[in-house]
Amino acid sequence: MSTSILVLFSILVNVVFFILHFCVWRFKKNNSPKLGLLSLIFLTTYVIFCFSFFVFFNMSIDKHFWLTAPTSFCIFILYLHFYIGMLKSVSLRIMSEIIARNEMNIDIRELKKIYSFEKMVEPRLNLLVTNKWLRVKNNKYYCTKLSKNIAFINLLFHKLFRLNITG
Amino acid sequence: MYPVLSCLALSPIIIFYHLLICNIIRNRDISIKAMFTSFLLFFISVFVYLNFYLDIDISPYIFICVFSTSISICLIYMECFSMVCRGFSMRIITDIHKNNGLRVEEIISGYSDGRGIEWLLKKRIDGLVKFGFLIQNNNKLLVKSLTIVSIIKLSEIYKDLLKIGKGGV
Incomplete structure (x- = not known):
């Protein structure tokens, strides 16, 4: 089987993955990335494609697993980067807010209202508490055991990579 | 199988290269450029290892296997490093850990070692102005x-199609 057919297979896997991703996302509330679900859709698509190629075209994709799997996964990861960027990018949101105005300009004070505590920080704190990264006691937020370890590792990386300003 | 597994086995070398460059050059603004340099060194290391040590002929088939695996590893590393450098939740957790607990007002005013949430917004705006995406008057x-406007409008169509909201929070 030629290399180009196998690369095409990987591209097709991701095209079908995107179609399924689009269909599922149209019916769900999507204010969080849902990376687990995305990965499940991708894996399922890959397996179904391998099986279909074997049944309908009598092609054993499993023999070329070490090409199709990394290539499919690479395209998936590229898309994931794009998707998370769209979902989380503050810079993109700032520019969207500006373009939404008639004259395509915005006062910085108006932007600060969009990025106020209520709209930015509070939802994030609530999410961290829900996911047990933080706990609340007497109106104070504390780290859980898990987040303490993560914070420790994060501070270690700051020292090792000489990152003085982060966030 | 061996090219992909070799690639995976050699992946920790990215951290080594990255640390080496950051600590040799000792410029706090160099971390991102150092990361991309370490990716390049990683690619070279993998191909040198395969060609000279394992004596594997780099056919197009092998090249695509190794290249895809390398790119995936680099993208995962980039995402992890981005979380360490710019992660909003990560920074909040780190601030709370350093201060053994914070109230809401303290989280906002003390974000990123006392710089505050407003500094975060200012940093993003300064970055956008520096790269010419925005003009500050x-x-x-x-x-x-017009290119930026078109790209943003396309991103909004994408967000509407997937119903992921305005994003950025």
């Missing part, structure tokens, strides 16, 4: 580039 921010 006193207290107003403008977008003038």
Whole structure:
């Protein structure tokens, strides 16, 4: 089987993955990335494609697993980067807010209202508490055991990579 | 199988290269450029290892296997490093850990070692102005580039199609 057919297979896997991703996302509330679900859709698509190629075209994709799997996964990861960027990018949101105005300009004070505590920080704190990264006691937020370890590792990386300003 | 597994086995070398460059050059603004340099060194290391040590002929088949695996590893590393450098939740957790607990007002005013949430917004705006995506005129921010406007409008269509909201939070 030629290399180009196998690369095409990987591209097709991701095209079908995107179609399924689009269909599922149209019916769900999507204010969080849902990376687990995305990965499940991708894996399922890959397996179904391998099986279909074997049944309908009598092609054993499993023999070329070490090409199709990394290539499919690479395209998936590229898309994931794009998707998370769209979902989380503050810079993109700032520019969207500006373009939404008639004259395509915005006062910085108006932007600060969009990025106020209520709209930015509070939802994030609530999410961290829900996911047990933080706990609340007497109106104070504390780290859980898990987040303490993560914070420790994060501070270690700051020292090792000489990152003085982060966030 | 061996090229892909070799690639995976050699992946920790990215951290080594990255640390080496950051600590040799000792410039706090160099971390991102150092990361991309370490990716390049990683690619070279993998191909040198395969060609000279394992004596594997780099056919197009092998090249695509190794290249895809390498790119995936680099993208995962980039995402992890981005979380360490710019992660909002990560920074909040780190601030709370350093201060053994914080109230809401303290989280906002003390974000990123006392710089505050407003500093975060200012940093993003300064970055966008520096790269020419925005123009700052006193207290107003403008977008003038039609290319940027088109890209943003396309991103909004994408977000609407997937119903992921406005994003950025």
